[in-house]
Amino acid sequence: MLRREFLRRIGALTLLSQAGLVRDARAAGLPTEVAGVGLPHTPLALGAADFARSRCPDFLFNHCIRTYLFGALALNRQKRAFRAEDAFVAAMFHDSGLLPAFESPEHSFEVDGADTAERWVRNNGGSKAEASRVWYAVEMHTGDPVLPSRQGPEAMLVYLGAGADVDGPDAGDIETRQIEEVLAAFPRLNFKQRFTDLLIAHCLRKPDSRHGTWLESLCREHSPHRSPTGAVEREIANAPFKE
Secondary structure, eight states, X not given: OOHXXXXXXXXXXXXXXXXXXXXXXXXXXXXXXXXXXXXXXXXXXXXXHHHHHHHSOHHHHXXXXXXXXXXXXXXXXXXXXXXXXXXXXXXXXXXXXXXXXXXXXXXXXXXXXXXHHHHHHHHTTOOHHHHHHHHHHHHTSSSOTHHHHHHOHHHHHHXXXXXXXXHOOOTTTSXXXXXXXXXXXXXXXXXXXXXXXXXXHHHHHOTTSOTTSTTXXXXXXXXXXXXXXXXXXXXXXXXXXXX
16 A cells, blocks of 8 residues: 555544544444344444443343344334434433433433433534434333333334333234344343342432332332332343343
């Protein structure tokens, strides 16, 4: 290669890196497709994947990716179009509110995760509209399905994907072959026990921030005045997956 051409290419890479478009090799190493679902490789999507990978324990990062894949498979089965970048970014952040670094003193983990995601999108060049779609997709990923269904397909994707990975897919949403391909690409890594431990630790740190959310019963069960129903723990443990 001529010296002039070599220097030109090096200069171009430097400019891209300064603009934040050359992402960490770990994020860039994501597969382009799993089980027939393409993973977006836009700068914002790769940046979100790198953010999640660097801050989440490995089992939670894999859960974030599986959330996107399972949700996309379910929407594809319904023949519903969605904005892949927005849905992927939301999936990467949807459980960030469970981590101490992103907790507020008073909000639920859904709101804390949504606020974290919204700030990150805006700080990394995303539009106000995209940041808003991501916020709603993260905030509404638990609870009544009527809310994400009215918000848009990106919110519904995260809702369906997270539910499929925690509880198991609804019958007919995802083929067995597709589930096996997703799990081979992003293994569960003892997800049931480790995710339950993460939720309980969150409840112990924030016993009064969960009213009206998916975690309310679990936090009540692990309060000093425990009510031993164990509903959320049983829900996770009974998911039809081998760990």
